[in-house]
Amino acid sequence: MRIEEILDCEELSSLQRKILWIARFSWAFVAMEIIIISFTLSLFTKIFNLKGFEIGLLASASLIGNIIGAVIFGGIGDKVGRRPLFQITLLWYSIFTALTSLSNTFYELVILRILAGIGLGGMLVIDPALLSEFLPPKKRGRLMVSLDLFWPIGSFIALLLAYLFLESFNGNWRGLFLAAAFPAFMVALFRLIVPETPFFLAKIGKIEVAASILTKLTGRNIEANSITFAVEEEGSYSELFTFYKRRVIAMLAAWMSLNYTYYGLFLWLPTALNILALYGNNIWFFLVLAFLFQIPGYLSAMFLVEKWGRKSTLTVYLLMSGITGITMGLTTNNVLLFTMSMLLVSFFNLGAWGSVYPFTSELFPTKLRGKSFGLAEGTGKVIAVLGPLIFGALYEITGVVTIPLMVTMTIAIVGSIIILIFAPETKKLVFD
Incomplete structure (x- = not known):
């Protein structure tokens, strides 16, 4: 039997x-770490007397680390397996997030944010690749979207x-970063119980271990x-672009447009709301509303990826995130x-994020899955920066928030059109 067929159970096992x-x-905790800097930018601007470029650099510092981590860990994950990196990446992030609280200069702060971002970049690649290889194929799409349901929870x-x-606590940013690091460190310890995926074990010829x-996973002997799985040579980036060109174009369009807009x-958003002064002293309340609306976006996507399919959702x-933006x-x-x-x-953009992981995880075979996620995350985070x-820059040139908002969200519409043209529907594709 294929591993896909063995995993195809009605109920999830305890493991x-x-x-x-x-x-x-x-x-x-990935979402929490990435978003938390947006609330501190105005404070750091005052503390370190930052100029426009420096503010942008600080906002993008962890995203720069994401690029490095996604490319490096994605390639390594296809060689050494998902499990070792699944254990290392969150611990890495939590350590450097805690060290951020010790920063005394602007450049120390930027460097530590980049280093923390490297761990996050690894998580963004390894976690969905690993999780997708443990789940029953009929439930994979919905459960992968359920992973992203916790993104707005982290933002909240x-x-x-x-x-x-x-x-x-009167601007206690050092305590803020320490508080952000502690729960992530605790979860890193729990990640030690996760085994290597049977897909990777079978790929490298360890069939006995995969069977165990x-x-x-299934509770059956x-x-x-009884396992049928072709042991293949390691995949390469050139193979992605040679045999899966249209899929790569669709994947990159999705990740680039989502990263840029999000x-x-x-x-x-916190700074823009301050500039617009629409809400007076109630900005925190409306930020809470914006983040809460992300949750039904994910929940609806969780249902529709199985009903409509990954590509359609x-x-x-x-498209709708672009129009409403x-x-x-x-x-x-x-x-x-x-x-x-x-x-x-918030509803549509985060719902799109919930769709992109099952979409991407099913576009390519096992030997290329880590590299494809690494390419997607790395390219996406370049655009995110x-x-x-x-x-x-557009706000500084024009002096209004309208033009930056419209330019930013137009990219979502362009991305949706490219996906529509180049992507296959991945719902019924079979892993190998």
């Missing part, structure tokens, strides 16, 4: 549920911690001689319409 929950909580935790330490893991908009949600840019003089547009952008910088 599968544990792995899923560990991955979910880890994902929440970041907002609460920022409010607690920056508002209630499959026995634990799986014999090694980080360009949401890392600037991703395309529609990305442009509407947001056009209604900065109307509080009601602006607020409705902001909430819908540009999002906040270009937003800031």
Whole structure:
């Protein structure tokens, strides 16, 4: 039997549920770490007397680390396996996040944010690749989206911690970063129980070990001689572009447009709301609403990736995030319409994020899965770095928030069109 067929059970086993929950909580801390800097930018601007470029550099520092981590760990993961890197990456991030609290200069702060970002970049590649190889194929799409449901939860935790330490504790940013590191460190310890994936073990010829893991995953006695799996040579990036060119184009369009729009908009959102002065002293309340609207976006995507398919859900949600984002840019003089547009952008943009992981994980065979995620994350994070910088540059040139908002969210529409043209539907594709 193929590993896909062995894993195709109606109910998740105890081990599968544990792995899923560990991955979910880890994902929440990735979001918390990336978003938390947006709440500290104005404070650091005052402390270190920062100029425009320096503010943008600080906002993008962890994203720069993401690029490095995604490319490095994605390639290594296809060689040494998912498990070792699954254990290392979160621990790496939590250590350097804690060390961020010891920064005394602007450049120390930037360097430590980059180093923490390297661990995050590894997690963004390894975690979905590992999780997808433990899940039943019929439930994989919905459960992969459930992983991303914890992204807005992490963002919400970041907002609460920022409010607690920056508002209630008089700008205690050092305590903020220590608080962000501690729970991540605890989850890193729980990641030690996760085994290597049976797909990777079979790929490198360790069929007996793969059978043992499959026995634990399914609760059935799986014999090694019952597993059929072709042991293949290691995949390469050139193979991606030679045999899967159209899929690579669609994958890169999805990741580039999502990264540019998400980080360009949401890392600037607290600052933009301050500039617009639409909400007076109630900015924190409306930020809470924006992050809460991400949750139903994910929940709806969790249902629709199985109902509509991965490609269809991703395309529609990305398109709608662009349309509502442009509407947001056009209604900065109307509080009601602006607020409705902001909430819908949160809904559709984060729902699109929930669709892109099952979409990407099913585009390529096992030997190329780590590299494809590494390429997607690395390329996406290059664009993510540009999002906040270009937003800031356009605001500085034009003096209004309308144009940066519209330019940023137009990219989502372009991405959705490319996906529609080049991507296959991955819902019924079989892993190998």
